[in-house]
Amino acid sequence: MRAVIQRVRRAQVTVDGEITGAIGAGLLVLLGVGGEDAESDADYLAEKISGLRIFEDANGKMNLSLLDVGGALLVVSQFTLYGDVRKGKRPSFDAAAPPQKARELYEYFVQKVRGAGTACETGRFQAEMQVELVNDGPVTILLDSTKAF
Secondary structure: OEEEEEEEEEEEEEEOOEEEEEEOOEEEEEEEOEOOOOHHHHHHHHHHHHHOOOEEOOOOOEEEOHHHHOOEEEEEEOHHHHOEOOOOOOOEOOOEOOHHHHHHHHHHHHHHHHHOOOOEEEOOOOOOOEEEEEEEEEEEEEEEOOOOO
């Protein structure tokens, strides 16, 4: 499982002109599910993201987590995180999970973070979405459950 995490002042996702999820200060998470992923991958990323110390403390150091600052998550499914362009210029998405499996693990991830007490909004799985955000910092972190990076 892969995630692009962006610290935001605010973010929202719109589908067909309807806002499906919006947050104030917190993290926008673009979440991709790979074909080999399992619930353990979602567990790892849910814990890691909630505990990332990327918010500033009183001394201006990145020392606080999303939980510490009471921020929210906006989680958007993003199969293109598994786009492979090493051969040519057109991405191959062979490593991405098939839609049904991806949906199950995406929803599992969302329930996991909500179950831990984190406010979590979402996009709409497999929909054409428009994502708006005000990146704070900017701070952007890449995570992979296999620790590839």
